[in-house]
Amino acid sequence: MHTENLLIELGTEELPPKSLKQLGQSFADNFRQALEDAQLSFDAVSWFAAPRRLAITVSALAQSQEDSVVEKRGPAVSAAFDADGEPTKAALGWARGNGIEVSDAERMVTDKGEWLLYRANVPGQPVITLLESLLNQAISRLPIAKPMRWGSYDTQFIRPVHTLTALYGAEVVPLTALGLNSGRTVLGHRFHGEGKFELVHADNYAQALKAQYVIADFDERAQAIKNELEDKASQLGLVPDYNTALLEEIAALVEWPVVLQASFDESFLAVPKEALIYTMKDDQKYVPLLNQDGSLASTFLFVSNIESHDPSLIISGNEKVIRPRLADAEFFFNTDKKKSLESRVESLSSVLFQKQLGTLKEKSARIASLAGFIAGQINADETQASRAGLLSKADLMTEMVMEFPEVQGVMGKYYALNDNEPEAIAHALYEQYLPRFAGDTLPSHPVSAAVSLADKLDTLVGIFGINQLPKGDKDPFALRRAAIGVLRIISEQQLPLDLNVLVDKAIEVYGGKLTNSQTKDQVIDFVLGRFVSLLQDQGISTDVIQAVSARRPTRPADYTARIAAVAEFKQLDEAEALAAANKRVANILAKQGIDGELAIDGTLCSEPAEQTLYNALMQVKGTVETAAAQHNYNEVLRSLASLRAPVDDFFDNVMVMAEDDKIRQNRLALLLLLRSLFLKTADISLLAKS
Structure with missing residues (x-):
């Protein structure tokens, strides 16, 4: 099937800088979802966002949907015809709804009987006829908290929209959105270039805008700003002080970034640097420069949206703007120092x-x-x-x-x-x-x-x-x-x-x-x-967290110590078997309603496996209790790991629920001790199988 690249651009007034990136990403995500819902084939959806535009391009977009086969099942044959073989009202109504005669219907046989069936080939719709609906659907889902109206339009958007560009390859896609009819007119830079121009082909979008002093790709523009900030700071032997949020906000304010250097009076450096940096970054979107020791320099960088023939005028203007802000900070600092906290x-x-x-x-x-x-x-x-x-x-x-x-x-x-x-x-x-x-x-x-x-x-x-x-x-x-x-x-x-x-x-x-x-x-x-x-x-895996959380340790340092020990224990060969044994023990004790303490009488351990488990428990009990008191949970679980063989042997060879009440109670006491020693760290019965 023939494909072309699609471009759609909304030419707007200056968009909110802190929302610009999210708007661009959402526009692309929404349109991608709309294309998928419409079952249109394409390779990828890319987005562009600059202060005066939101745009998407769709690569290799199919010219139409694929043809499809629609099947509509009707009433069961037993209900579609009366005793004389004549169509019933149900069959006639279903056929009429599908535009056919009952005699034209096919039959579908299933395990549950035979049904009337209508099968039709549905030709795919051309993409040109679908795009208006898809675009408006994508726009309606943009994250716009406070939409606005403008001029005489009834439509609403985050800012006034002046142009709507829609090209499928070289062809204009006729559609209407936000009260505008589509065309091929694109707004250039507000001060440089031609102001507006006609875009010949969807593939030329980014390059044509660069010729008009607009870098439409948000990430490319941000990266260009970052590179120039780093280069200029390096030349000065200084370090630019900015984070991703500031960089992206600056990128959302300019279409043709030009990084310039300015300075302020060194006397302001007597004010705590944090206050100066805050006003430069937050109020003016300037990039402060730091000396290698972390102190603030009196030189700073800013990003202009104009490539001026005389940058000194722009630099001077920005220095005039920052001076009263810094003077305010200086005044507040000196005034505040006159009173103690x-x-x-x-x-x-x-x-x-x-x-x-x-x-x-x-x-x-x-x-x-x-x-x-x-x-x-x-x-x-x-x-x-x-x-x-x-x-x-x-x-x-x-x-x-x-x-x-x-x-x-x-x-x-x-x-x-x-x-x-x-x-x-x-x-x-x-x-x-x-x-x-x-x-x-x-x-x-x-x-x-x-x-x-x-x-x-x-x-x-x-x-x-x-x-x-x-x-x-x-x-x-x-x-x-x-x-x-x-x-x-x-x-x-x-x-x-x-x-x-x-x-x-x-x-x-x-x-x-x-x-x-x-x-x-x-x-x-x-x-x-x-x-x-x-x-x-x-x-940390969820089962390890659940095992520790079940004990509800209220000392956070103790909590993390238990987490580390259980995570390490889970890697041992013995872990899975002992976790399963703990689960079995917990179920047995729960069925018997036992959650307190039971005394163990070693003389009642008559079976060899029972005696072995008793001896093993007595051998590790002191070590475990001492280690637990010292919050050494790794030692607790390492010691208990040695119980795997006697525990397995016990369950293989000993009947816990013996007929003799004293022996049964003694065996339950053994299991209760086993369980309580493990619970000093965590409920390992909750550990998942590896």
Whole structure:
């Protein structure tokens, strides 16, 4: 079948930069799905996205659908004809609906009887006639939260659309979408080139736009910007400070990127670099440059959308734009330093944390109390932890943080140092927010860890305590992130902390504010529940996680130690047999209703296999209990692995449910001991077969 490449482009006003990449990808995904649903053959769908356009190309798109055979089964023959062999109303109605006579119907014989059958060849529809519906379907599914109307059009889109280009090879596809009729007109760069031009062939799209100063391919444009940023920074002996999000936002703002170098007055470098970097990145989309030691340079890079004959004018204009922003930061910093953080704590009483849980001043007091308690648990300085907790939210009342919210914590550190607070306290004010996202660094000092844990636990316990549990994807207080932060800090830093103790203390600190009687259990279950996704991301198999979770260990460091031991145990040759034996033992004990303790009498072990298992259990029991008390779960499971042979022999040769009640109870006691020794680490009966 003949194929051609298809191009469809929507020429728009400037699209929202933070949404541009997602819009481009969604456009391609939606159209690909529409083509597949329409059973049209094609090789691939590619997408283009620039500030003033969204486009897709479909390579090797078939000119029509394949012909198909449609089969429609009618009534059973027994119901299609009456006793005289005449068609019944059911048969006549079915035939009429298919445009045939009953006599034209075929017969289909199945195991359940004979049926009337209509079989027809349906020719495939030309792609030209299908595209309008497919395009509108793809557009309607774009992730547009707030569509808008423009001019006299009734249609809605994320921004006004001015051109609709649709070419199948060199042929214009006649279709209508968003109130526009398709053609071959494409908008070029707003300031360079011809402004608009006629596209001859779908295959020429990207190249023709480059001739008009537009790089339509989003990834190509981002890569070009990245390469030029790196090259210019390297020439200066500096390091560009940007991440993927900033790079992609810049790429979404320009169609013809030109990287230029500018600078600001070095006197601004007296302001903490984080505040300067924030305003350059977030407000202006500039790329700060760092010296090799990590300090901020007074030179920065920015990306222009114009290839100017006199770049100095653009550079000068951008330097004029950044100066007042930096001057604001300098003014706020110098003004804020005139008051200590401690003097700002009282003003936190005017800011509500949560209506039922009180103000930020009350939260700070709770963090101080809880941080001091946690510090005592981990041998950190309790006085410093309490002090840091008290000051933890004070920087929220500074001019700098009110203007630039992203630097909360960061400015707390600088202002604390300015107040001559100990370094441990200053760093805790910044590190209380760590980790901020997946993979982020953890607090670097025990005092910081205590404050960070206190802050997160106070939020978790408080919000659960008033029954404001997160539902679905709604988590306004970021409780999931807080829970993961708690787990990571405790487990990765091997802190000797128990969630039972921590949550009890957090509840106590709240006094009578909490109304949910299930707060403790719900918080602990919620936090432990975050372990599943956290460990799965690390490649831990689900059955290993389930085996440990069944024991509900509430010490995160202990939890991860058990995970490591069970994962290692699962690789042993003995693991599968012992897991199966544990499952069998669990079922036997459950049927007998046994979940307590039973005494074992060695003299009642009459069978050789029974005596062997008894001796083996007695031999490893002390080792296992000592190792478990020391949280050495690898040693626990290695010792228990030696029981494989006696356990197998026992089940092969001994009848557990003996007629003699004393012997039966003694054998159940043996199995209960076996089970309880394994349960000191995990429920290995839940391990899947290899």
